[in-house]
Amino acid sequence: DIVMTQFxxxxxxxxxxxxxxNCKSSQSVLYRSDNKNYLAWYQQKPGQPPKLLIYWAxxxxxxxxxxxxxxxxxxDFTLTISALQAEDVAVYYCQQYYSTIxxxxxxxxxxx
Amino acid sequence: xxxxxxxxxxxxxxxxxxxxxxxxxxxxxxxxYMNWIxxxxxxxxxxxxxxxxxxxxxxxxxxxxxxxxxxxxxxxTVYLQMTRLRAEDTAVYYCARGxxxxxxxxxxxxxxxxx
Numbered sequence: 001d002i003v004m005t006q007f008x009x010x011x012x013x014x015x016x017x018x019x020x021x022n023c024k025s026s027q028s029v030l031y032r033s034d035n036k037n038y039l040a041w042y043q044q045k046p047g048q049p050p051k052l053l054i055y056w057a058x059x060x061x062x063x064x065x066x067x068x069x070x071x072x073x074x075x076d077f078t079l080t081i082s083a084l085q086a087e088d089v090a091v092y093y094c095q096q097y098y099s100t101i102x103x104x105x106x107x108x109x110x111x112x
Numbered sequence: 113x114x115x116x117x118x119x120x121x122x123x124x125x126x127x128x129x130x131x132x133x134x135x136x137x138x139x140x141x142x143x144x145y146m147n148w149i150x151x152x153x154x155x156x157x158x159x160x161x162x163x164x165x166x167x168x169x170x171x172x173x174x175x176x177x178x179x180x181x182x183x184x185x186x187x188x189t190v191y192l193q194m195t196r197l198r199a200e201d202t203a204v205y206y207c208a209r210g211x212x213x214x215x216x217x218x219x220x221x222x223x224x225x226x227x
Contacts, residue, residue, distance in 0.1 A: 040213035042157075049206055049217035050157065061215065093157055097212040102172045103147075103159040 002026050002099050006092075006106035013111060019081040021109045023094035028074045031098060038098035041070055041079045044108075045090045053092075054079065081111070114138040114216045116207045121221030124197060132192040132221055134207030142185040145211035148192045150203035151220070158203075163190060164211070174200075197225045 003026040013019040029038045037057035042050040052061045054070040057077055067082040081088055094106040120132040132148070148160040161171045161181040169181050180193040190207060204222050208214035 038212065042214075049208075049220055050214070051217070052213055052215050055213040095157075095213065100212070101162075101170045103162075105157040105159070108156045 004106040010110040021079040023077045029098035116218035118218040118221040121223045129195040134190040152203040
């Protein structure tokens with residue numbers, strides 16, 4: 001199984017400041033045949049289900065604010081919130097779909 | 113509008129069975145890959161099972177032989193039959209659509225396995 005490790009486990013960011021979350025996979029999730037990184041990011045607010053933010057490592061889901069951006073390739077990825085808003089307080093998860101059975105998630109990063 | 117609504121969770125004892133349901137609207141479950149993903153209290157997300165549009169099914173190792181995913185196309189509903197439940201199966205169970213990323217999620221149904 002591909003192990004996804006996020007860091008930090010939590011971070012405190014002032015409103016309007018940048019938040020950076022890192023995700024590292026135990027093996028590359030870059031598929032050479034299509035040159036795509038098989039990685040997604042989710043946001044989960046308390047008491048709510050996860051919400052898809054980004055797929056293919058850097059493609060924003062429809063309706064996601066452009067202050068959210070994803071980057072990285074291979075085994076190292078980053079989710080950046082350019083200017084934190086109050087409504088962005090949540091836990092963020094990365095997920096790989098390179099090896100689909102099983103799909104695996106990072107342990108989560110709490111942004112407060 | 114795409115919507116997923118789970119129900120069927122509850123409190124049950126170790127060794128017992130439970131069937132979860134996920135009613136979909138706004139799309140056809142038969143045309144999509146459907147999943148069950150769980151979240152233990154205070155923990156992260158764990159993928160449990162997938163049902164392909166063509167009918168194939170797959171499971172995470174810890175539930176193989178105990179859980180069965182299925183669907184009823186006429187009711188546009190996906191099920192998770194859970195048998196021989198263990199304390200470690202305690203979690204909120206989410207239904208989610210997708211074969212790579214998961215773009216739609218239900219609100220989840222809680223399952224507690226305790227004596």
